[in-house]
Amino acid sequence: MTDFAATRRAFHLPDGITYLDGNSLGPMPRHAADRVAAMMRDEWAGMLITGWNRAGWYDQPRRVGDRIARLIGAGEGQVVMGDTLSIKVFQALSAALALRPGRRVILSDSGNFPSDLYVAQGLARMTGAELRVVAPEDVAAAITPDLAVLMLTEVDYRTGRRHDMAGLTAAAQGAGALTVWDLAHSAGAVDVDLLGAGADFAVGCTYKYLNGGPGAPAFIWVNPRHADAAQPVLQGWMGHAAPFAFDPAYAPAPGIERMRVGTPPVIALAALEAALDVWEGVDMAALRARSVALTQAFIAGVRSACPEVVLASPGDPALRGSQVSLRHPQAYAVMQALIDRGVIGDFRAPDLLRFGFAPLFNGPDDVDRAVATLAAILREGSWDQPRFHQRAAVT
Structure with a gap:
């Protein structure tokens, strides 16, 4: 049985803060600073260049990848770390296109993260491919015999809507295409099963629900059936x-090793290793059950106490990741008021209040405080102050 009280204690969570923005940046594991300090003191300082072998830096991308594999329904030796998510999207998408010669259509949806679409646009321009973008609910109908690659983010970064990975993968493959799944808002939040779904490629970042720290490296997974051909x-x-x-x-390395590019970010990987220690013993089915319980409780509380807002996320938890988005015409100002009172979520233009529930450290008390604080702000009209109407960059 997963002890979520213990996993919560493993994080540094500032006093007085209810943190519901782990879907943008996870909090720091308590022993991450010590792990990074030890790496710098004992490995970099003490070993210098010999650390590549003595400290295992060279093998670190595979070693860390194996630890992530368990969290996304992948196998040992199938995941490798390094570089940024955009680079990994480019690698996966370019490899998938090359495996489908004669087909030039990339299909995605308007709920995809814009950076993924930018990568696809650039690759399409470079290769003469065509990028087709449809509404999320129209993806299945848009899978046609000329499709080369279906590229989707499993959980929508704005609304939390969750695609049916297994169903859409089967449909795409039935049309002769391959799939590339972005797990940025899935890994560490929902019960991903890449092998069970039969997916072809997957990528993801580690600074969100996996708590690897700002700018933590990305990962890439290739189904073993493609690993030596990609x-x-x-x-x-x-x-x-x-x-x-x-x-x-x-000359490409065998298997997943060929998806490595540049020198691995050893210091960042040390912080990520510390974060992954928290996941030891966590049952992913229990994690998903807790995610559903938290988000359902939040939705029920908001519906009861905050009639001014509109649910923008699917009400059915089977169709939703681990975040809940609400619509309000002054969403930016309301979110700033929430943050001002110690409840940290985030805002997405034009009118979304977004709350990410991370089961490792969020609990029922966080739900209750968030609902009560939002209700008080709306009831008092305390969001309607000039200082909250000045738009600013938010993450």
């Missing part, structure tokens, strides 16, 4: 079959 356009020396032979001609 040819990413972005080829780096760490993905070479013999990187230290310094051969001027690229």
Whole structure:
């Protein structure tokens, strides 16, 4: 049985703060600072360049990838870390396109994270492919025989709507296409099962629900059936079959290793390793059950106490990730008022209040405080102050 009281104690959570923004940046695990300090003191300072072998820096992307694999329904030796999520999207999408010669259509939806669409737009321009973007509810109907790749983010970053990974993967593959899934708002929040769904490629970041810290490295997964055939356009020396032979001609490493690009961010990976320690012993089915319980309780509380807002997320938890979005015409001002009172969520234009529930550290008390604080702000009209109407950049 997963002890969520223990996992909560593993994080540094500032006093007086109810943190419901773990879907943008997870809080710091308490022992992350010590782990990074030890790496710098004992490994970088003490070992210098020999740390690549003695401290295992070179193998770190695979070692950490194996720990993430369990959380996303993947197997050992199928996930590798490094670089940013956009780079991993580019690698996965370019490799998938290359595996479907003669087909040039990439299908995505308007709920996808814009950066993923930017990557697809650039790759389409470079290769002569076509990017088709449809409404999320129209994806299944838009899967046609000319499709090369279906590229989707499983959980919508704005509303929390969750795609049917298994169903859409089967539909795309039935049309002869491959799938690329972005797990940025899935990994560490919902019960992902890549192998069970039969997906082809997946990518994700680690600074959100996995709590790896600001700018923590991304991961990429390739289904074993494609691992030795995938040819990413972005080829780096760490993905070479013999990187230290310094051969001027690229030869891909076997399996997932070919998806490595540049030198791994060792310090950032040390912080991520500390974060992944918190996941040891966490049952993903229990995590999902807690996520559903928290989000359902929040929705019920808001419906009862805050009639001024409109639910923007699916009411059915099977269709929703671990976040809840609410619509209000002054959403930015209301969110700033919430933050001012110690309840941290975030805002998405034009009118969304977004609350991410991270089961490892959020509990029923956080739900109750968030509902009560939102209700008080709306009742008092305390959000309707000039200082809250000045729009600012928010994450």
